[in-house]
Amino acid sequence: MIITSHSSNPFPDNVDQMFTHCRMATMAKGNYGIMKNAALAVSGKKISWIGPMDALPETLGTIKVTDCRNQWILPGFVDCHTHLIWAGSRADEFEMRLAGASYADIARAGGGIFSTVTATRAADEDMLFDLASRRMARFLRQGITTVEIKSGYGLDLDTELKMLAVAGRLQKACPQDVSTTFLGAHALPPKFAGRSDDYIKEVVRIMLPEVKDQGIATAVDVFCENIAFSRDQTRQVFEKALALGFAIKLHAEQLSDSNGTALAAQMGALSCDHLEYLSLDGARKMADHGTVAVLLPGAFYYLRETRIPPVEYFRNLRIPMAVATDLNPGSSPVFGMMPVLNMACLLFGLTCEEALAGATINGARALNLADCKGSLEPGKDADFVIWDVDTPADLCYLTGITPLQNVVIGGKTAYVMA
Amino acid sequence: MIITSHSSNPFPDNVDQMFTHCRMATMAKGNYGIMKNAALAVSGKKISWIGPMDALPETLGTIKVTDCRNQWILPGFVDCHTHLIWAGSRADEFEMRLAGASYADIARAGGGIFSTVTATRAADEDMLFDLASRRMARFLRQGITTVEIKSGYGLDLDTELKMLAVAGRLQKACPQDVSTTFLGAHALPPKFAGRSDDYIKEVVRIMLPEVKDQGIATAVDVFCENIAFSRDQTRQVFEKALALGFAIKLHAEQLSDSNGTALAAQMGALSCDHLEYLSLDGARKMADHGTVAVLLPGAFYYLRETRIPPVEYFRNLRIPMAVATDLNPGSSPVFGMMPVLNMACLLFGLTCEEALAGATINGARALNLADCKGSLEPGKDADFVIWDVDTPADLCYLTGITPLQNVVIGGKTAYVMA
Numbered sequence: 001m002i003i004t005s006h007s008s009n010p011f012p013d014n015v016d017q018m019f020t021h022c023r024m025a026t027m028a029k030g031n032y033g034i035m036k037n038a039a040l041a042v043s044g045k046k047i048s049w050i051g052p053m054d055a056l057p058e059t060l061g062t063i064k065v066t067d068c069r070n071q072w073i074l075p076g077f078v079d080c081h082t083h084l085i086w087a088g089s090r091a092d093e094f095e096m097r098l099a100g101a102s103y104a105d106i107a108r109a110g111g112g113i114f115s116t117v118t119a120t121r122a123a124d125e126d127m128l129f130d131l132a133s134r135r136m137a138r139f140l141r142q143g144i145t146t147v148e149i150k151s152g153y154g155l156d157l158d159t160e161l162k163m164l165a166v167a168g169r170l171q172k173a174c175p176q177d178v179s180t181t182f183l184g185a186h187a188l189p190p191k192f193a194g195r196s197d198d199y200i201k202e203v204v205r206i207m208l209p210e211v212k213d214q215g216i217a218t219a220v221d222v223f224c225e226n227i228a229f230s231r232d233q234t235r236q237v238f239e240k241a242l243a244l245g246f247a248i249k250l251h252a253e254q255l256s257d258s259n260g261t262a263l264a265a266q267m268g269a270l271s272c273d274h275l276e277y278l279s280l281d282g283a284r285k286m287a288d289h290g291t292v293a294v295l296l297p298g299a300f301y302y303l304r305e306t307r308i309p310p311v312e313y314f315r316n317l318r319i320p321m322a323v324a325t326d327l328n329p330g331s332s333p334v335f336g337m338m339p340v341l342n343m344a345c346l347l348f349g350l351t352c353e354e355a356l357a358g359a360t361i362n363g364a365r366a367l368n369l370a371d372c373k374g375s376l377e378p379g380k381d382a383d384f385v386i387w388d389v390d391t392p393a394d395l396c397y398l399t400g401i402t403p404l405q406n407v408v409i410g411g412k413t414a415y416v417m418a
Numbered sequence: 419m420i421i422t423s424h425s426s427n428p429f430p431d432n433v434d435q436m437f438t439h440c441r442m443a444t445m446a447k448g449n450y451g452i453m454k455n456a457a458l459a460v461s462g463k464k465i466s467w468i469g470p471m472d473a474l475p476e477t478l479g480t481i482k483v484t485d486c487r488n489q490w491i492l493p494g495f496v497d498c499h500t501h502l503i504w505a506g507s508r509a510d511e512f513e514m515r516l517a518g519a520s521y522a523d524i525a526r527a528g529g530g531i532f533s534t535v536t537a538t539r540a541a542d543e544d545m546l547f548d549l550a551s552r553r554m555a556r557f558l559r560q561g562i563t564t565v566e567i568k569s570g571y572g573l574d575l576d577t578e579l580k581m582l583a584v585a586g587r588l589q590k591a592c593p594q595d596v597s598t599t600f601l602g603a604h605a606l607p608p609k610f611a612g613r614s615d616d617y618i619k620e621v622v623r624i625m626l627p628e629v630k631d632q633g634i635a636t637a638v639d640v641f642c643e644n645i646a647f648s649r650d651q652t653r654q655v656f657e658k659a660l661a662l663g664f665a666i667k668l669h670a671e672q673l674s675d676s677n678g679t680a681l682a683a684q685m686g687a688l689s690c691d692h693l694e695y696l697s698l699d700g701a702r703k704m705a706d707h708g709t710v711a712v713l714l715p716g717a718f719y720y721l722r723e724t725r726i727p728p729v730e731y732f733r734n735l736r737i738p739m740a741v742a743t744d745l746n747p748g749s750s751p752v753f754g755m756m757p758v759l760n761m762a763c764l765l766f767g768l769t770c771e772e773a774l775a776g777a778t779i780n781g782a783r784a785l786n787l788a789d790c791k792g793s794l795e796p797g798k799d800a801d802f803v804i805w806d807v808d809t810p811a812d813l814c815y816l817t818g819i820t821p822l823q824n825v826v827i828g829g830k831t832a833y834v835m836a
């Protein structure tokens with residue numbers, strides 16, 4: 001039996017759960033999409049209906065009802081750029097840098113990305129899984145319901161595969177959805193010093209096919225930068241990745257303008273990430289090809305950078321802006337999305353609505369998941385968070401508070417605030 | 419019976435509790451003062467002994483023992499500058515500003531400090547107490563064990579007294595110690611537009627004596643700035659405050675150099691706070707008179723300021739630097755000390771050790787409480803926090819995590835992480 005209501009939006013007959021008396025920012029189409037005195041229905045793992053309270057059927061029968069007491073429901077955060085799996089700590093390096101140590105001093109003391117590579121290579125899979133699953137639990141308590149995870153602290157076949165295997169285990173063990181990216185071309189391993197083309201050959205000829213065979217990543221990422229890999233090397237990795245059927249993404253124009261963005265956009269990249277030094281030409285290529293701009297204010301902040309990404313280009317060219325934690329131990333030990341929203345607003349000048357769209361629907365776009373994640377719309381996954389706030393802007397405005405009540409993922413309550 | 423150990427530091431005979439197998443940053447004298455494989459004894463409300471594990475008596479008898487499993491103990495945070503009592507929200511104003519609204523637009527929409535004044539005047543004492551006690555509970559979960567609270571959102575006698583009465587109730591109801599400051603001269607109330615001298619007269623002749631009579635504040639603060647009160651007006655308030663026996667403090671040189679600092683230092687102020695525009699002359703006066711520099715990076719960050727306080731002056735002149743949340747709804751909705759430590763390091767360039775000294779022993783100095791708060795030393799109050807971190811620098815380095823295990827205040831466990 002189909003229960004119809006006096007809304008034009010028919011109430012489905014297979015509803016399992018209702019969330020009633022809520023305010024909602026649906027974030028559909030990248031806008032707040034605010035609804036007040038509203039309700040949301042879940043059928044199985046999906047949102048099946050959204051509408052005003054007065055459009056509900058008169059009786060809800062056996063449907064489980066959660067009264068939201070006028071609290072806000074927003075889509076779960078989609079964190080589209082993390083390096084969540086690592087071993088070791090870089091707090092000492094942070095402290096040394098503040099005390100005046102140079103990069104050379106830090107390198108001599110065993111710091112920098114290679115300290116993370118060394119610790120990650122040394123850690124066994126269970127230890128990495130244990131460390132990473134605790135980070136996933138923290139993310140859950142911060143309302144992050146979808147997490148992209150990159151490899152890239154192995155820089156050798158075995159460790160890259162180990163990291164991706166850990167990501168696969170997280171997908172099974174944690175309530176969140178995990179999207180896995182192979183980032184073998186993250187940095188040049190010391191063993192290949194002066195032979196970066198040889199390392200790229202290893203990535204292309206050995207690592208990529210093996211990752212494909214094991215089916216443990218959906219996207220391939222490269223760090224295109226003067227301290228990492230060139231445009232030409234990036235192209236080689238992307239050509240092979242595309243031939244194998246991977247989606248592609250790029251760390252681009254973080255510290256200088258290599259114009260990797262134009263290359264990646266023209267090759268169909270889902271996203272280009274960082275983008276502080278992006279040129280207008282690069283931005284136009286992104287617009288032409290529908291590439292998402294992923295902004296990472298945590299890294300900008302921790303590295304004490306001064307040049308912000310060209311937000312006006314993104315606005316004028318209607319390039320979707322995502323925001324993400326970039327969680328990593330070196331440049332962004334940021335364990336939640338609210339600090340990122342706050343920094344996106346205060347450091348990069350995004351509006352609250354832009355920042356929230358960046359952490360939801362545009363984060364989903366950057367992972368090619370916008371058909372099922374990132375907004376509250378019938379047919380999408382029932383991934384959402386109930387917030388005890390006065391206005392969605394509170395999620396950008398407040399520091400040191402996560403005023404979250406419930407996290408629902410795939411229709412299941414995954415976390416309830418104690 | 420006095421139990422002696424083979425340490426030169428005699429073990430007292432009246433120990434109630436021991437915290438064993440810990441690492442410690444005592445923060446005594448403003449340094450880390452790190453001890454490893456150590457223990458701390460509590461007698462009543464006080465720390466009575468600190469020493470190495472191998473200096474403990476062979477048997478501890480009936481003493482209650484907490485094994486810290488090598489976790490770190492640091493002094494509880496002393497937050498020496500907050501405006502913790504208010505009603506209303508300014509998230510909308512934050513959002514409007516990011517969306518391009520001018521200060522005039524915001525004022526027309528009823529925003530700015532006077533929106534907080536209006537809401538605080540309208541709220542009854544119980545409502546203010548309820549709002550503020552929730553903030554105190556958040557502070558407790560962040561390891562803040564001593565809290566300074568200012569009035570200043572009343573700007574009329576009744577509301578200023580109401581705020582200070584709420585602070586008094588918080589002192590009784592919350593586990594933290596509260597230090598209360600009268601800040602009647604925070605802003606010019608609209609009723610006195612164009613007549614700031616008249617308002618200062620009201621502060622001096624009516625409010626200060628009444629606050630003194632009621633015994634509900636220990637210090638008096640003024641906002642000396644071109645948008646607030648002049649040096650001469652500040653002097654009038656301070657002269658009366660000193661005559662009545664209050665300690666004095668100053669909001670100084672935040673947005674411009676009024677040289678209020680020199681005045682306050684010469685009059686014996688405990689601290690001058692903000693100080694972005696402090697001159698070398700002002701700094702020298704602080705050094706001459708032992709005034710503490712209270713740095714408030716939250717307000718700097720939220721107001722998107724660019725000029726940082728002259729940290730080199732403080733270092734060179736050996737002026738103690740405190741750091742504080744400046745918790746307030748307009749310019750620093752920062753509900754914890756870790757974000758402040760992080761900003762003090764990354765925005766102001768403090769070392770981790772300086773930032774941690776700022777949030778402990780130097781915060782205590784800014785409240786004239788250094789004889790009993792702010793460091794782990796025998797004879798001081800047993801106010802401390804057990805942290806699940808690798809190094810104290812983690813407290814400055816991490817964003818979005820509060821890796822706290824236990825908070826002890828006056829020898830009592832006030833909070834245990836769930």
